[in-house]
Amino acid sequence: MAQDPFFSQYNSNAIYLNPAFAGSFENGIFTAAYRSQWPGFRNSYQTLNFSFNKYYSKVKGGLGINYFYDSAGDGTINTQNVQIMYAPNIQLNNSIVIKPAVSLGYAYKTLDWRRLTFGDNIDPRYGFTYPAFTNPPLEHVSFFDISSGILIYNNFFSAGAAFNHINEPDQSFIKEGTSPLPIRYTIHGSLNFSIHAKDTIIRIEPSVVYSKQGNTDFNKIGFALKYKCFLSGIYFQENYTNTSLMIGFEKNQIRVSYGFDFGYLNDGAVTSHEFFISYSLPNKKQKTDGMLFNNSFAF
Secondary structure (H helix, E strand, C coil), X not given: CCCCCCXXXXXXXXXHHCHHHCCCCCCCEEEEEEEEECCCCCCCEEEEEEEEEEEEHHHCEEEEEEEEEEEECCCCEEEEEEEEEEEECEEECCXXXXXXXXXXXXXXXXXXXHHCCCHHHEECCCEECCCCCCCCCCCEEEEEEEEEEEEEECCCEEEEEEEECCCCCECCCCCCCCCECXXXXXXXXXECEEEEECCEEEEEXXXXXXXXXXXXXXXXXEEEEEECCEEEEEEEECCCXXXXXXXXXXXXXXXXXXXXXXXXXXXEEEEEEEEEEEEXXXXXXXXXXXXXCCHHHHC
């Protein structure tokens, strides 16, 4: 029943959202993100994500690498995934760009068998006292992971779709069974508006994302705003029952932001925290083939 982790600041973790974003920004960008989901539960979820992507004229497109680490159930199941992606830039009439993408990855999952409990561990009077008779599963599994995506953008909008785990790799820890990782389907879109106020430009970016994996789906809609070096945003999910707030700043190619989620799960209140930092390489002279870049999505 589990799904891939999702970052509320999805426009900050662009190539995790869609590999087609690789090379769609004018400068190379390093990003790092950390998410603590539902820390009020003892067995919560901790997620780390690191990435780099850049446009290279020699390959007429963008190259990117994304490393993902997730700890579920207080370290009971840990997942690591490295993806390398290529997204060619196809520019039409100097006004719009189409970017298909392919992403090849390798995943490694571990299971801490000692943290699991079973019915045959339980004594009716003394609790968990017996050793389990259940056959122990594998302690780790690994598999190749293939994803793809497509992106279309100009100076005013971007829209795309991503298809993660299209080979549906087997991630089962049980030798006698299989557990295919379901494909994650994602569609997203955003607009970019600029308001001139005296000597300052205020940028406003409404966006929407919909994702489905297995029997679970969700949608998120929100607005981000940039005023001078300050960033803010608000996002709503699942019929407005979950809300995400974002604040941050951007200066000298460095961006730092914090996101706070609050909502309800099984009639109880839950919260999550998200931290994000990125560094954009200095704008040195580079061969860009006159390419149009999607800098509107960069914040």
